[in-house]
Amino acid sequence: MVQYVGVEHVIRLVASTGLPEVFTGLAGYIEEDFRRWADFEKAPRIASHSAHGVIELMPASDGRLYGFKYVNGHPRNTRSGLQTVTAFGVLADVATGYPQFLSEMTLTTALRTAATSALAARYLARRDAKVMALIGLGAQSEFQALAFKALLGLSRLRVYDIDRLATGKFLANLADQGFDITVASSSDEAVLGADIVTTVTADKQKATILSDNMVGAGVHINAVGGDCPGKTELQRELLLRADVFVEYPEQTRIEGEIQQMPADFPVTELWQVITGQAPGRRSDRQITVFDSVGFAIEDFSALRYLRDRVQGTDCYSEIDLLAEPDDPRDLFGLLRPALGRSVAALADIGA
Amino acid sequence: MVQYVGVEHVIRLVASTGLPEVFTGLAGYIEEDFRRWADFEKAPRIASHSAHGVIELMPASDGRLYGFKYVNGHPRNTRSGLQTVTAFGVLADVATGYPQFLSEMTLTTALRTAATSALAARYLARRDAKVMALIGLGAQSEFQALAFKALLGLSRLRVYDIDRLATGKFLANLADQGFDITVASSSDEAVLGADIVTTVTADKQKATILSDNMVGAGVHINAVGGDCPGKTELQRELLLRADVFVEYPEQTRIEGEIQQMPADFPVTELWQVITGQAPGRRSDRQITVFDSVGFAIEDFSALRYLRDRVQGTDCYSEIDLLAEPDDPRDLFGLLRPALGRSVAALADIGA
Structure with a gap:
């Protein structure tokens, strides 16, 4: 059986x-x-x-x-x-x-995606990170919020979605889960003062959810929504300023944010950070990006x-x-x- | 659901x-x-x-x-x-x-493999075929016998396996299914007078279940057992004398009997015969081989x-x-x- x-x-x-x-x-x-x-x-x-x-x-x-x-x-x-x-x-x-x-x-995929994001952030975000911006309040959003709370103790959220119904759903679902949630009126407003920015929007297009000028020093970006050819969330200039971490480069170069970059754009594999073979975050001013697409492992x-x-x-x-x-x-x-x-x-x- | x-x-x-x-x-x-x-x-x-x-x-x-x-x-x-x-x-x-x-x-795979063999034989065997030799009496053998009976009305079998237990199992399973079964003491003996020869042995090796001199004019060979790299049942010379029909050449050239032949060895695709785009059997003296490996369709x-x-x-x-x-x-x-x-x-x- x-x-x-x-x-x-x-x-x-x-x-x-x-x-x-x-x-x-x-x-x-x-x-x-x-x-x-x-x-x-x-x-x-x-x-x-x-x-x-x-x-x-x-x-x-x-x-x-x-x-x-x-x-x-x-x-x-x-x-x-x-x-x-x-x-x-x-x-x-x-x-x-x-x-x-x-x-x-x-x-289970929703659970493991959020768990992977939070695991990566434990290696890549600043240790004193307290506030997470969450842009895109669709099917994956509550999972992200709760995984970051479980793994990093993060309870202060600044959230934004273009769709008010999605926002209402998110707030209702997490109403009694111990979060301090600020609803922002734009992505720009959501990221203000955030130590971690999670982008998890659903539109299948080359969008600019985060532009270069929105992100200050020391921020960790958990880029979840850009996960197939033709679907990205981050401005190219932001990737050039950041250090990018990926699951499996062969796949991420096709599906991730770095599909916007040349084939030799430097990335670090997350497993190398976890095993200590490559550094994760090296300074409090560094911008880190986890370009998550989801991998078979x-x-x-x-x-x-x-x-x-x-x-x-x-x-x-x-x-x-x-x-x-x-x-x-x-x-x-x-x-x-x-x-x-x-x-x-x-x-x-x-x- | x-x-x-x-x-x-x-x-x-x-x-x-x-x-x-x-x-x-x-x-x-x-x-x-x-x-x-x-x-x-x-x-x-x-x-x-x-x-x-x-x-x-x-x-x-x-x-x-x-x-x-x-x-x-x-x-x-x-x-x-x-x-x-x-x-x-x-x-x-x-x-x-x-x-x-x-x-x-x-x-279901056992059923569809036998159904595909019998379907191919309906296009490739002589119309007056009455006797089938069945060499290899393992897990697939009864399915082959019953599919040929259902689709071609074939009830006379000449069977052989090196393992007497397998033979006993086969006879017991088909005892009341309306077959006239002759148990042969060798492959050579089994193929005597057979119009169709089905080879469905299990050993993973380059074996010679059928050699060139064992097969006379007009026979249809249903070669089921040679189905992965390193596993064949037919002698190379026999393939040179026959017309070979396959499911999907790209796969059969790796897995089938024709893995023994050069990459440009001529084959006919079964779907072309079924649609009338290519001839199946053209004469009563032709030797036809269905080099079956099993395909996703x-x-x-x-x-x-x-x-x-x-x-x-x-x-x-x-x-x-x-x-x-x-x-x-x-x-x-x-x-x-x-x-x-x-x-x-x-x-x-x-x-």
């Missing part, structure tokens, strides 16, 4: 574990996997593009476990009341090739976390995705009980 | 539909998709190799539906009582990117068949693989009920 974790299971897991603990747990698994970066077989995602959006498969393997995520991106889905992004993922045993664990990953970590966490709980069920005949060469034996005697055989015995 | 078809569901479907009808149904869907070959986005499978075996993702899309199959190949699995090959697959809506249908594909067809067949039956269930918040931008709202009031909020209200 294959263990199955659906949307209801994840909700139950969050309820029984506590959301801050889920964020710190996820960040721990992601950090652990980033520390052993060289162990992984890495590949860019495999995309199938259409006029409506993209469907992607993102595989990763550490030689013992193989994982992949199915994920789509369909910007116009919201018009018909659907999610822009849905996802699910699988873990399999490399030694036998058997799938072991299947999970929803729409909620983060999904691998998230699946590992879920699998480990649900054991011994009621947060999973089992599905018969695997055929398990007693004799492996007798796959057909599984169908035997389903077969009637054939007409010819019945004729033979005079029936 | 996503529709889920597990192993038990497939068994139930076979029981209620009848195995011959499943084979003809599957072959019909495969034929239909081969007829519209140009409509498909095709790609070689994406493989992750290890010392133990391989895990592959096989995507295909016709612009309306997107499908992929997860499949492993681990030759040593049988030593520990496990299947060499397990698989599952998914259909998704290209317009929204939403997965719609998830199915086991271990049994066959899995796509099989998933479509299953999906269509299970509607309105008890041969599927539903799983909550999709997060479906009322407001698509309020993904976090799904977690709201799972969150307690935070300590800070409780302190604020004097609790």
Whole structure:
């Protein structure tokens, strides 16, 4: 049998574990996997593009476990009341090739994206960071706010969205979560006095959510929204002034903010910072950018976390995705009980 | 919700539909998709190799539906009582990117492989073919025999396997299915007088199951077992004497019998025969070879068949693989009920 974790299971897991603990747990698994970066077989995602959006498969393997995520991106889905992004993922045993664990990953991707952002900020933001600006209050925004609170203790937010309904939703969702929230009337106003700026807008275009003159010395920018070709949030000049950190350069140069820059634009890989092979923040005046696009290893970590966490709980069920005949060469034996005697055989015995 | 078809569901479907009808149904869907070959986005499978075996993702899309199959190949699995090959697959809506249908594909792959073989033979074998030799009586053998019976009315079999246990299993499984079976004491003996020769041995090596001198004029060879690099069943000289038909040349030249031949070895694509763009069998003396390796479109067809067949039956269930918040931008709202009031909020209200 294959263990199955659906949307209801994840909700139950969050309820029984506590959301801050889920964020710190996820960040721990992601950090652990980033520390052993060289162990992984890495590949860019495999995309199938259409006029409506993209469907992607993102595989990763550490030689013992193989994982992949199915994920789509369909910007116009919201018009018909659907999610822009849905996802699910699988873990399999490399030694036998058997799938072991299947999970929803729409909620889980939102959780791991925020956990990765907060993990990166722990290495890249100023240690005395207290205020975060959050621009874009869509589906990922509350996850970002709560992950930064869980991992960095950050509770002062300055938020902005062009859509008042999104702002209202955000405020309602976080009303009782211990935040001190200032609603700004523009992106410019939101970033005033912020130590960390998170951009997580949804428009699929080359936008300028942050221009060079909006960002002062010492700020850490957590750039989440620019995550596919043709979709960016930061002005080019700002990237030239900053030090840019990425997950997997081969992918980020296609999908991230640095798609605006030449192919040799210098970046530092986050795993190198986490392992101490490269410096993270070097001064209180440096501007750092985490150019986040989401990488398969983060999904691998998230699946590992879920699998480990649900054991011994009621947060999973089992599905018969695997055929398990007693004799492996007798796959057909599984169908035997389903077969009637054939007409010819019945004729033979005079029936 | 996503529709889920597990192993038990497939068994139930076979029981209620009848195995011959499943084979003809599957072959019909495969034929239909081969007829519209140009409509498909095709790609070689994406493989992750290890010392133990391989895990592959096989995507295909016709612009309306997107499908992929997860499949492993681990030759040593049988030593520990496990299947060499397990698989599952998914259909998704290209317009929204939403997965719609998830199915086991271990049994289903066995069914579609046999259905494809029989479909190819309908175009390539002599019309008066009455006797099939079947060499290799492993997990796929009964499926092959029954698919040829369902699609070509072939009931006379000459069978051989080096393993007597495999032979016993095969005979027991097909005892009451209306076959006239001769057990041969060698491959040479099995092919005597056969109009169709199906090779479906399991050893992962360059074997010579069929040598040139064993095959007479007019025979159709259904070469199923040679399906990955380093695994072949036919002698090179035999391929030079025959006309070779393949599913997808880019993949077959790597995985099929023709991996033994130069890159420009002439082959005919099966879809061209099915659409009438290329001749199949041209004379009663010609030797034809279907160099079968299994292609993603066959899995796509099989998933479509299953999906269509299970509607309105008890041969599927539903799983909550999709997060479906009322407001698509309020993904976090799904977690709201799972969150307690935070300590800070409780302190604020004097609790």
